[in-house]
Amino acid sequence: MALRPIEYEADGHRMRGLLAEPAGDGPWPGVLVAHEAPGLNDNIKSRTIRLAELGYMAFALDMHGEEGFELELAMSRHAELMSTPGLLLRRAQAALQVLSSQAGADTARLAGIGFCQGGITVLELARSGAPLKAAVGFHPGLTRPAGSPDGPISAKVLMMVGDQDPVAPQPARDAFAREMDAKGADWQLHLFGGVGHTYTNPAVNALNLPGYRYDAAADRRSWAMMLDLLEEVFAAE
Numbered sequence: 001m002a003l004r005p006i007e008y009e010a011d012g013h014r015m016r017g018l019l020a021e022p023a024g025d026g027p028w029p030g031v032l033v034a035h036e037a038p039g040l041n042d043n044i045k046s047r048t049i050r051l052a053e054l055g056y057m058a059f060a061l062d063m064h065g066e067e068g069f070e071l072e073l074a075m076s077r078h079a080e081l082m083s084t085p086g087l088l089l090r091r092a093q094a095a096l097q098v099l100s101s102q103a104g105a106d107t108a109r110l111a112g113i114g115f116c117q118g119g120i121t122v123l124e125l126a127r128s129g130a131p132l133k134a135a136v137g138f139h140p141g142l143t144r145p146a147g148s149p150d151g152p153i154s155a156k157v158l159m160m161v162g163d164q165d166p167v168a169p170q171p172a173r174d175a176f177a178r179e180m181d182a183k184g185a186d187w188q189l190h191l192f193g194g195v196g197h198t199y200t201n202p203a204v205n206a207l208n209l210p211g212y213r214y215d216a217a218a219d220r221r222s223w224a225m226m227l228d229l230l231e232e233v234f235a236a237e
Helices: 042-053 071-083 087-100 117-127 170-182 202-207 216-235
Strands: 004-010 013-020 028-034 057-060 105-115 134-138 156-162 187-192
Touching: 004 087, 013 042, 013 087, 028 042, 028 087, 028 117, 028 216, 042 057, 042 202, 057 087, 071 087, 071 117, 087 105, 087 117, 105 117, 105 216, 117 134, 117 156, 134 216, 156 170, 156 216, 170 187, 187 216
Parallel strands: 028 057, 028 105, 105 134, 134 156, 156 187
Antiparallel strands: 004 013, 013 057
16 A cells, blocks of 8 residues: 655645555545654554555654654754644644545544654644544653643543653653543543553664663554544544
8 A cells, every 4th residue: 555645834834744545435534643753754654554454544744844864853853843832733733634635534533643742743633622533642742842722622532651651751641640630531541561662663772762662562552552442433423
């Protein structure tokens, strides 16, 4: 299955996302796929294809307008997204609009999933009132970016982190839980014991970063939990 590049504008920048469509006739439930801080990579592309193979129209967004740059620059761009009020959300909203505008997309059945920075991204969409049925984060950062909206959350929220993840320590997990409770959200925070950050991406091991490592069991289990939630929220329609 091929990924189809789609160029679009977000916050004055040219972006290039990737669309994967199921075989057959739509409409199909739509899933927005939000990448980690380094941008679109082989892991995100393969997961976008896997979703389409399961019958979802999947669109991998682009937060940077390019791909393939070094980790140091990626972290600088992540810092910009987190510190500039509303920037991350505006770029996410532009990508969601691209997905929603596809002829085969069922706009009554939309969800967002994200990895690391992408978990922050889909949570921001949920906070903004975007029409998502579910917001799912794999090893998400739980810190809120500048200008984060504070509206009610109607999406079902599933965040899955490792208990040894330095990006999502206990204080951040506690703050997330308090926010979700205060908003009356339907939420889950799943904790994988003995697991660190970026547990879904085998390539992370080559970086030798403390607290960052791939975990095959957590990868497999978190993907299954995500699929179970998508089946639940989309079947409800």
